Amino acid sequence: MSGHTLLHVDGHLVRVKAGSSVAAALRVAGGMGVARTSVTGQPRAPLCGMGVCQECRVLVDGRRRLACQTACAEGMRVETAE
Amino acid sequence: MNGAVQDDHCDVLIVGAGPAGMAAAVAAAPSGASVVVIDDNPAPGGQIWRDGPGVALPPAARRWRDALGRHANIRMRSGTRVVAAPAPGELLLEDAGEATRMRWNRLILCTGARELLLPFPGWTLPGVTGAGGLQALVKAGLPVEGERIVIAGSGPLLLAAAATARAAGAKVLRIAEQASFASVAAFGASLARWPGKAAQAFALADAQYRTSARVVSAQGTTQVESVRLLQRGREVGIACDRVACGFGLTPNTQLGQLLGCALRCAPGGQALSVDALQATSVPGIYAAGECTGFGGSERALAQGTIAGHAAVGNERAARAHEGERARWDAFAAQLHRSFALAPDIRSMARPDTLVCRCEDVPLSALSACSGWTDAKLHRRCGMGACQGRVCGDAAQFLFGWTPPVPRPPLSPVRIATLAGLAGDGDARQ
Numbered sequence: 001m002s003g004h005t006l007l008h009v010d011g012h013l014v015r016v017k018a019g020s021s022v023a024a025a026l027r028v029a030g031g032m033g034v035a036r037t038s039v040t041g042q043p044r045a046p047l048c049g050m051g052v053c054q055e056c057r058v059l060v061d062g063r064r065r066l067a068c069q070t071a072c073a074e075g076m077r078v079e080t081a082e
Numbered sequence: 083m084n085g086a087v088q089d090d091h092c093d094v095l096i097v098g099a100g101p102a103g104m105a106a107a108v109a110a111a112p113s114g115a116s117v118v119v120i121d122d123n124p125a126p127g128g129q130i131w132r133d134g135p136g137v138a139l140p141p142a143a144r145r146w147r148d149a150l151g152r153h154a155n156i157r158m159r160s161g162t163r164v165v166a167a168p169a170p171g172e173l174l175l176e177d178a179g180e181a182t183r184m185r186w187n188r189l190i191l192c193t194g195a196r197e198l199l200l201p202f203p204g205w206t207l208p209g210v211t212g213a214g215g216l217q218a219l220v221k222a223g224l225p226v227e228g229e230r231i232v233i234a235g236s237g238p239l240l241l242a243a244a245a246t247a248r249a250a251g252a253k254v255l256r257i258a259e260q261a262s263f264a265s266v267a268a269f270g271a272s273l274a275r276w277p278g279k280a281a282q283a284f285a286l287a288d289a290q291y292r293t294s295a296r297v298v299s300a301q302g303t304t305q306v307e308s309v310r311l312l313q314r315g316r317e318v319g320i321a322c323d324r325v326a327c328g329f330g331l332t333p334n335t336q337l338g339q340l341l342g343c344a345l346r347c348a349p350g351g352q353a354l355s356v357d358a359l360q361a362t363s364v365p366g367i368y369a370a371g372e373c374t375g376f377g378g379s380e381r382a383l384a385q386g387t388i389a390g391h392a393a394v395g396n397e398r399a400a401r402a403h404e405g406e407r408a409r410w411d412a413f414a415a416q417l418h419r420s421f422a423l424a425p426d427i428r429s430m431a432r433p434d435t436l437v438c439r440c441e442d443v444p445l446s447a448l449s450a451c452s453g454w455t456d457a458k459l460h461r462r463c464g465m466g467a468c469q470g471r472v473c474g475d476a477a478q479f480l481f482g483w484t485p486p487v488p489r490p491p492l493s494p495v496r497i498a499t500l501a502g503l504a505g506d507g508d509a510r511q
Contacts, residue, residue: 017135020223021124024136027224032208032305032324040442043304045208047439047472049215049222050129051122052196054467054494055439064494065178068219069161071124 007076022067022078023049023056035067037081087174087499091185092118092157094393095173097164097337098192100128101379102371102386104146106190109390109399111153118184119156120175122163122493126150128194129218130379136250137221165499166490167341171366174499181499188366188393191338191354192386195331195372197239198350200476201437201445202430204300204309205327213328217243220250227251230322232309234258234297237330237421241288247326255320257288258295258311260329261421266293269420276413278380296427300325329423331376332475336488341367348375349418351475352485359400360389368393377414384410428480437480438473440466445480454483467494 003018009029016025023046027033034043035056046056049068056067059079067078094110096103099121107119119126125133131143139147150156162177173189175182197212204210211219213235220226229252233240236259244254259266273279298310298317308321333353335345344363346355353375360368370389371382384407391400431437433446441462448457454470454477457463463477464470470486477483491500 017223019133019135021134021219023219024223024225033224034208038206038439038442042206042442043208044206044439045305046211046219047215048197048199048212049218050196052468053199053439053472057467057494063178063496068222069123070178072223 005072007072009078016072020072022070025072035080088182090182092116094188095186096190099126100194102382103192105383105386106390107156108149109387110394111156113394115394117156120159120162132221134222136223163493165495176499190389191369192371193334193373195333195376197328198330198332200329201435202297203432203435207302207306209306209324211326213243213326214239216326217246220246231324232256232322233326235328236260257291259293260296263293265420272416297327333373340488350376359392381410438463440468
């Protein structure tokens with residue numbers, strides 16, 4: 001588990017420690033790791049960290065996934081805001 | 083990546099690969115039964131033994147993981163979640179690539195617990211997480227080096243979260259425990275009675291630890307910039323980057339409920355009801371660990387071991403672990419007594435504080451509702467992606483409403499998975 005992983009978050013190249021979650025990559029990408037915009041337009045970031053609250057849902061390679069339960073992979077494409 | 087649903091079967095299916103699920107698998111395996119363990123996280127270990135770049139796994143976690151790997155008849159399926167129970171003796175599973183219809187002879191539910199997250203002004207700001215939530219995120223690589231963090235809520239998890247954050251280079255400015263000094267001191271004194279727990283007592287002497295202290299609000303424009311705390315009746319403000327707030331743990335009973343398992347009232351909320359052999363009210367279905375009531379990893383290991391033996395018909399081996407389980411049940415009872423939530427915690431949310439974060443429903447919209455169904459139908463509370471797991475717990479705590487009855491799908495699911503089922507001519511959901 002040494003080394004790093006390169007992936008794309010909203011088109012920007014992000015470098016994380018190998019084995020990091022997509023939630024960690026969102027934080028590295030900037031701010032406090034905003035994942036989505038709520039129904040009234042508020043920015044939301046991971047809350048529960050364990051797959052319950054769904055606040056960290058993003059698109060990973062085109063599929064809706066929870067950032068906190070998805071491990072980063074080389075070349076992965078993550079898109080925030082639904 | 084295809085739309086078809088795969089068929090699979092096993093003798094013993096275990097849902098959840100935390101301490102309880104691992105112990106259940108290791109206990110059941112020597113019988114020769116085919117055992118499948120599924121878990122929705124990327125690796126086994128559950129919350130307490132979550133692996134990742136931000137954590138050094140404790141030796142016990144490694145031992146249990148190694149034990150899982152030694153048995154050729156245990157199949158571990160990480161990154162897999164339960165979607166529905168299409169027929170008796172079957173669960174519909176989904177992972178990143180495909181859906182599986184898994185038939186089982188015995189089912190052991192080790193679905194764990196979630197953090198009780200309660201609304202307070204500013205809790206929707208980016209930078210607010212659960213306390214256990216922060217720990218989980220840091221273990222999975224969330225960089226917090228140099229961040230100023232305030233941890234609040236209740237229970238020993240606050241100290242564990244602080245230790246994880248500090249090890250990752252964060253500055254923990256305050257740990258605000260809502261329980262009184264007398265309660266916490268009594269808990270600390272009792273720790274000597276349980277092997278391996280005495281060391282935790284020293285952590286209670288942390289210089290930043292405050293009792294009878296709770297969060298009032300988090301402030302910030304686009305993210306957390308400061309927090310206000312009430313410490314023994316006095317309000318203080320602390321500039322910080324992150325607020326991690328959790329009020330203990332609530333058993334995950336959704337899957338058990340969906341399968342018809344009876345519940346009992348436990349201190350942390352409703353829990354799955356089990357007998358001396360960890361059997362639920364539904365024949366063939368067992369439950370172990372935090373989903374039967376919050377009590378820590380040692381209790382989960384004992385319960386899981388008993389459930390694993392019982393599920394393969396080895397009642398004698400199961401009974402041999404009853405003493406161990408009783409010892410940790412007593413620890414759990416002490417934990418619940420010491421960290422019972424003060425009535426004052428109910429007054430944290432203001433009228434404009436959002437309770438349902440999926441549908442952005444404020445407290446004021448719920449105050450006039452008669453119950454959960456009314457709130458759901460008329461205010462859309464709990465209608466969003468989390469299916470009421472967060473706001474349902476909050477509403478139960480704030481208003482005493484009976485939590486929502488789970489319905490399939492248990493988690494957001496791909497259309498292809500459901501379509502694959504329907505294509506098989508099975509209209510049941």
